[in-house]
C-alpha cells in the first residue's frame with residue numbers, strides 16, 4: 008500500500024506497531040474536526056483513511072519521532088458522556104515525523120515512510136553473524152518450549168520455518184506469537200528504524216523467553232528434553248497440527264468449564280450453541296475472541312452460588328449499634344426484615360431507599376446492613392449515568408462491549424444474593440442513549456427481576472435474591488415510577504447534640520484507630536467538638552466534621568514527629584487550640600453580623616430556607632425609588648422563576664389589600680434583593696418573607712427584631728406551610744404578620760395548614 012507524504016496525526020498512549028491492530032479510544036470533544044473528517048467517509052468502505060499514530064510519550068519531542076501509519080478499519084461512535092469514538096487501526100509501516108503542515112482543522116504533518124525492513128544492512132559478515140545468532144536463539148527456544156504456537160506457520164520445526172520464510176516474516180512471527188509485548192517493549196520495537204536494530208531487539212527478547220521457558224519447564228526435574236521429531240507439514244494451508252493441538256486444548260478447557268459451571272438446561276443449551284459456533288470459527292476471525300470472552304464471562308457468573316445469610320436479630324442489632332449512632336428508622340426496618348425472614352425465609356427483601364442530605368450515613372449504614380446480614384456488599388455509583396446501556400450493558404457484538412453495572416457487580420461479588428447499594432439514584436439523567444431509570448425499573452421490579460436480561464450476556468439472570476438499597480439526596484429527582492417500587496426512609500440532618508455524640512463515640516475512636524496513635528493520649532473536649540460543629544462546619548451530616556477531626560490528628564502527628572525528643576504524650580484539644588489548627592477562618596464569619604445589622608430596618612425581613620446542607624437564614628432586602636413607568640420591579644440575587652413569581656404575588660396582594668389611594672405603588676420602582684448573590688436561590692417558601700419586607704417598605708414600619716419566617720404566599724393572602732419532603736423542623740417556623748410588626752396590628756393572614 009502506498010504511504011502518502013503527509014498524514015493526520017494523533018498521539019495515543021497505547022502503541023501501534025506495524026503488523027498489529029489497535030483499538031484506540033478518542034474523545035469527540037478533543038478530536039471533533041478529525042473525527043468529522045474520518046466519520047464522513049467511513050460509510051464508504053472503499054475509501055479507508057490512513058492516519059499517523061505517535062506514542063504519547065513523544066508528545067514533547069521535536070525530532071527523531073517515529074510513528075506508525077495506520078489504516079482505519081472501523082469507527083464506532085459511543086453515546087457516552089463525554090462522547091467517545093473507538094477506531095480500529097491496522098499498523099502498516101513506520102514513518103519519521105517531519106514538519107507540521109497545518110494545525111487546523113486538525114494536525115497534519117509531513118512524514119517519511121521507513122521501508123528498509125526487507126533486508127539486513129551492512130557488511131556481509133556482520134549480516135551473516137546477526138542472522139546466525141537469531142537463528143540460534145530461535146531454534147533453542149522452539150526446541151525447548153512446549154507451548155509456543157506459530158501462527159501463521161504450518162510447521163513446527165524451527166529449521167524448516169527459517170528455511171522457508173523470509174527473515175522479516177520470522178521476526179514478525181516471533182513478535183506475534185512469542186514475545187510478551189509490554190508497552191515498553193512495543194515502544195522499543197517501534198523505534199527500531201531498520202531490520203538490524205529490530206533483529207537485535209528480538210534476539211534479546213527471545214533469550215529472555217528461553218530463560219523463562221527453562222525456569223518453568225516440567226522437564227527440569229529430570230533434566231531431559233524431548234527431541235522434536237515430527238514435522239507438521241500441511242500443504243493445504245490449513246492450520247498445522249501444533250496449532251490444532253493448542254487450539255483444541257483451549258476449546259477443551261472452555262468445554263470443561265461449561266460442564267463444571269452446572270448451568271440450568273436452557274442456559275447450558277444456549278451457551279453450547281455459542282460454543283459450537285466458536286469451534287467452527289477461524290481463530291484469526293475478529294469475533295473469535297469476542298465469543299471466547301463472552302462464554303468465559305457467562306460461565307463465570309454465579310448462576311447457582313449463594314452466600315449463607317445470617318438471620319440473627321441480636322447480632323444484627325449489635326453490629327448496627329456498633330457502627331452507627333441513632334438512625335432508628337433504618338435500624339428498626341432492618342431488624343423487622345430479619346424477624347420476618349426468620350419466620351418465612353423465602354420472603355424477598357424490601358427495596359429500601361434512604362433519602363437525606365449528604366453525610367448522614369446513608370452509604371455507610373448500607374455496608375453495615377450487609378455485614379449484619381452476612382451478605383456480600385457492592386456499591387454502584389449511579390451519579391452521572393445517562394445511558395440505558397450503563398445499566399443493561401452493550402450487545403456483545405459492539406466494539407468494547409461489556410455487561411451493565413448490575414451484572415458486573417454480581418460477577419465481582421460471585422454470589423447471587425449480595426446487597427447492592429445503588430448510590431445517588433437521584434443523580435442519573437436521561438441522555439441521548441436512553442433513560443437509565445427505565446432500565447432500573449426492570450432491576451428493581453420484583454415481578455421482572457427474576458429474569459433480568461443484560462444485553463451483553465443476553466440470558467435471563469435471577470436478581471430476586473439480591474437485596475437492593477438505594478440512596479438519594481433529593482426525592483424530587485427520582486422518577487415517580489422508580490419511587491413506587493421502593494420503600495422510602497427519610498434520614499434527617501443531625502442536631503448539635505447528635506453530632507457531638509457521633510463525634511465523641513464513633514468518629515474520634517474510628518480516626519484514632521486508623522491513625523494508630525496508641526501511645527499518645529488525645530482528648531478532644533466536648534466544647535471543642537461543639538465549636539468545630541458550630542463555627543468550622545456547615546452541614547446537615549457529619550462528613551465535614553469527620554474531616555475536621557482528622558485534621559486535628561494530622562496536626563498532632565506533625566507535632567509529635569517534629570518534637571520527638573520532647574516525647575509529648577498528652578494532647579488536650581480545646582476551642583482555643585482550634586484557632587491554631589484551623590485558623591480564624593470560620594464558616595459563618597460575618598454572616599451573623601449581617602443578620603444583626605438588618606434588624607429593625609425598614610424594608611428588610613429575615614427568611615428561613617432549606618439547602619442540601621441544612622436550614623439557612625436568608626435576608627430579603629427591598630427598596631423603592633420613584634419611577635415614571637408603572638409597576639417596575641427589579642429582582643436581584645440570582646433568584647429563580649418561582650421566587651420571581653412570589654415577588655409578583657406579594658406585590659399584587661399588597662395592592663389588593665391596601666385601601667384606595669393609601670398606597671401609590673404604581674409610581675415606584677421596587678427593588679427586591681436576596682443577599683449572597685453568588686448562590687442561586689429559588690422556591691416558593693420566601694413568599695411570606697417578601698410580603699413582610701414589602702409591607703415594611705410601603706408602610707415604613709420596621710419588623711420586630713430577630714424574627715424569621717418561612718411559608719408560601721397565595722394570591723388570596725393565605726400562607727401555606729412548606730411541604731418539603733425533607734421535613735426539617737426549621738420549616739415549621741411560620742409567624743403571623745401581626746407578630747412581626749410592632750405597630751401593625753391587623754390580622755391579615757389566615758393560616759391554612
Ligand SMILES: Nc1ncnc2c1ncn2[C@@H]1O[C@H](COP(=O)(O)OP(=O)(O)OP(=O)(O)O)[C@@H](O)[C@H]1O
Pocket residue numbers: 330331332333334363364365366367368369370371372478479480509513514548549550553
Ligand atoms: N449516625 C452515624 N453514626 C456514626 N457515623 C456516622 C453516622 N452518620 C454518618 N456517619 C459517618 O459520616 C461519614 C459519611 O457518611 P456516608 O458517606 O454514609 O454519608 P451519605 O449520607 O452516604 O452521604 P452522601 O449523600 O454524600 O453519599 C461516614 O464516615 C460515616 O461513618
